[in-house]
């Protein structure tokens with residue numbers, strides 16, 4: 001059972017994270033020139049206090065699950081203050097280039113010499129106006145800070161909402177016999193939390209980016225229980241019905257519709273009939289009444305080539321179309337977490 005001290009420690013850590021990344025957000029605005037007014041209609045947007053209250057309720061729900069014993073309180077994944085500062089400096093040093101891309105002063109450039117690497121065209125872009133797209137160590141080192149600044153310190157907590165349906169499914173199962181997969185694992189944040197919660201289980205993280213996989217290894221640490229493999233979500237290198245749990249966080253909104261459909265069909269193919277699939281991704285239009293304007297502005301401010309199409313669709317319907325039956329759904333701040341069975 002968690003004690004009062006555990007609760008205080010959890011609250012202090014999350015508050016410190018939010019303050020750290022909110023500080024980056026505020027300071028970063030000095031480097032970023034305002035974007036021109038969009039020339040398309042924008043839906044309603046929430047007030048700052050509404051967003052803050054919603055974020056608080058995300059942390060409260062997570063704490064309830066931790067204190068109910070569903071999964072452990074998260075350990076900080078960047079424990080060294082020096083490392084935190086290094087990442088912070090990297091982030092601020094990169095902002096002028098992000099700003100130049102936002103205002104069209106830099107071409108959509110990616111690291112040279114990579115055209116023959118076999119990566120799909122839809123993938124070779126400066127997603128988020130990020131330097132090098134998904135294709136360099138520099139980008140991999142910057143990514144976690146960029147995402148946390150965007151979500152003012154709540155990105156990890158949103159990813160961790162996937163732990164609840166996994167924990168409920170895991171009851172009465174022996175984790176040592178189970179195999180899980182994180183599709184588009186990126187820098188390995190969700191995988192690290194899953195491994196920490198169920199260290200006896202064998203996990204694989206799959207991603208198209210070798211530098212992101214290398215960063216995931218640094219985040220997770222050396223362990224034979226977590227394998228990291230280069231591969232495409234739309235062509236998973238696993239046998240039919242071979243995996244017990246398949247998760248994916250913030251991948252689907254980065255994919256064109258046909259690739260997204262193929263990726264969902266692949267998840268349905270590789271998961272066992274009694275297995276579980278959990279998808280965490282951005283909310284879509286209508287999920288949070290009064291917030292649709294944020295979804296209109298996001299691709300405009302952050303170069304998300306496939307997001308507008310994603311935001312206008314229904315993840316629930318796409319899962320259904322891939323042969324899944326939904327077992328739970330939760331809106332978690334700016335994301336939603338859907339658990340489904342085949």
Ligand SMILES: C[S@@+](CC[C@H](N)C(=O)[O-])C[C@H]1O[C@@H](n2cnc3c(N)ncnc32)[C@H](O)[C@@H]1O
Nearest residue numbers: 134184185186207208209212231232233249250
């Ligand atoms: C927005 S990031 C999400 C990463 C991570 N899951 C997270 O929660 O932060 C998208 C990730 O998906 C990867 N990715 C994009 N398209 C992919 C594909 N077709 N197959 C596998 N990985 C892909 C990118 O390399 C990147 O690491």
